[in-house]
Amino acid sequence: MYNSKIIGLGYYVPENVVTNNHLTAFMDTSDEWIQERTGIQERRWIDPKTEDTTAVMGAKASKIAIERAGLTKDDIDFIVFATLSPDMYFPGGGVQVQDILEMPTIGALDVRNQCSGFIYAMSVADQFIKTGMYKNILVIGAENHSGGLEKSTRGRGVTVIFGDGAGAAVLSRTEEKDKGILSSHLHSEGKHAKELVLEGPSTKRWVPEIIAANDAEDQSYFPYMNGQFVFKHAVTRFSEAIVEGLQANNLQKEDIDMLIPHQANLRIAQFIQKKFQLPNENVYNNIMKYGNTTAASVIIALTEAWEKGKIKDNDLVVLAAFGSGFTWGSVIIRW
Numbered sequence: 001m002y003n004s005k006i007i008g009l010g011y012y013v014p015e016n017v018v019t020n021n022h023l024t025a026f027m028d029t030s031d032e033w034i035q036e037r038t039g040i041q042e043r044r045w046i047d048p049k050t051e052d053t054t055a056v057m058g059a060k061a062s063k064i065a066i067e068r069a070g071l072t073k074d075d076i077d078f079i080v081f082a083t084l085s086p087d088m089y090f091p092g093g094g095v096q097v098q099d100i101l102e103m104p105t106i107g108a109l110d111v112r113n114q115c116s117g118f119i120y121a122m123s124v125a126d127q128f129i130k131t132g133m134y135k136n137i138l139v140i141g142a143e144n145h146s147g148g149l150e151k152s153t154r155g156r157g158v159t160v161i162f163g164d165g166a167g168a169a170v171l172s173r174t175e176e177k178d179k180g181i182l183s184s185h186l187h188s189e190g191k192h193a194k195e196l197v198l199e200g201p202s203t204k205r206w207v208p209e210i211i212a213a214n215d216a217e218d219q220s221y222f223p224y225m226n227g228q229f230v231f232k233h234a235v236t237r238f239s240e241a242i243v244e245g246l247q248a249n250n251l252q253k254e255d256i257d258m259l260i261p262h263q264a265n266l267r268i269a270q271f272i273q274k275k276f277q278l279p280n281e282n283v284y285n286n287i288m289k290y291g292n293t294t295a296a297s298v299i300i301a302l303t304e305a306w307e308k309g310k311i312k313d314n315d316l317v318v319l320a321a322f323g324s325g326f327t328w329g330s331v332i333i334r335w
């Protein structure tokens with residue numbers, strides 16, 4: 001069995017900055033409300049006049065990650081692409097990145113696990129490397145939320161939270177023992193699917209039906225979130241996933257050098273930080289600048305933390321996420 005190790009990281013966010021005050025132009029909200037409840041000050045939303053899409057942003061982040069890995073696109077054996085906001089209903093974003101980057105006809109797999117998408121994607125890639133099937137895997141998390149949010153007061157409980165962006169990692173085979181991904185832990189609880197959901201259009205209710213109904217009250221094609229319910233489950237599941245990861249490796253909370261929690265809400269991250277009694281320098285948050293970018297959030301935060309020199313060789317890095325499904329999980333890394 002081999003181990004897998006991150007050898008390249010990259011992220012890309014659209015240039016267009018949307019502050020909380022910008023949102024007040026089309027919905028009844030305030031900078032104070034958003035910051036107090038979520039910690040978010042601004043987010044990036046794609047300017048529709050630009051070329052950016054979920055796949056394009058994913059490809060831009062990937063280019064940086066591949067270059068930093070010291071590889072070329074031709075060295076990549078497989079793509080795992082996580083998103084809840086693909087450019088098309090099908091095919092997925094993985095094949096688009098394969099095309100945009102003009103890569104050989106390698107396999108491309110899409111992961112649909114929302115906020116924990118990147119954790120799932122890393123775990124999948126790790127298994128392929130451990131068994132020896134692939135050597136270098138490109139793992140991407142990318143989201144274009146702004147294209148599908150309800151930009152009016154009715155949608156404010158959801159819309160203010162989400163942002164666009166992408167991140168990518170190159171996961172590579174290593175012969176080093178006790179280095180790289182030590183373990184990953186994945187969970188789901190589908191009975192809560194409807195608490196954080198985008199129902200339509202779907203094969204149950206297809207586009208012509210929604211158009212024919214012409215129902216102004218219909219919100220099924222905008223994301224729905226039972227905010228407080230999600231919040232309560234998130235704090236519990238985040239903690240469980242971190243504890244599970246530490247226990248599996250005989251580690252203690254004091255061993256954590258860097259915790260990268262999925263950027264769902266700064267209040268959730270602060271709750272977790274307090275629970276594990278971690279000093280500020282051992283947790284990285286950037287939701288203030290980017291909002292919640294779901295499958296892209298962990299990898300954007302990991303890349304930024306690494307760029308800022310906050311992650312050093314041999315550090316114990318813990319990634320954890322929770323989101324729609326419900327799905328949640330953690331990845332424990334010895335850097």
Ligand SMILES: CC(C)(COP(=O)(O)OP(=O)(O)OC[C@H]1O[C@@H](n2cnc3c(N)ncnc32)[C@H](O)[C@@H]1OP(=O)(O)O)[C@@H](O)C(=O)NCCC(=O)NCCS
Pocket residue numbers: 028029030033034037038115156157158160225226227228230231234264265268292322323324
């Ligand atoms: C979404 C969230 C910030 C809402 O905060 P909350 O304190 O639960 O707020 P509520 O939904 O109970 O709404 C409280 C009031 O604020 C209002 N409100 C909602 N969004 C608002 C906004 N953007 N601006 C101003 N007021 C808003 C509501 O209409 C409600 O008004 P009412 O009391 O007159 O009915 C919070 O529940 C949360 O962060 N949940 C977890 C979300 C999450 O992590 N999602 C991603 C999962 S990975």
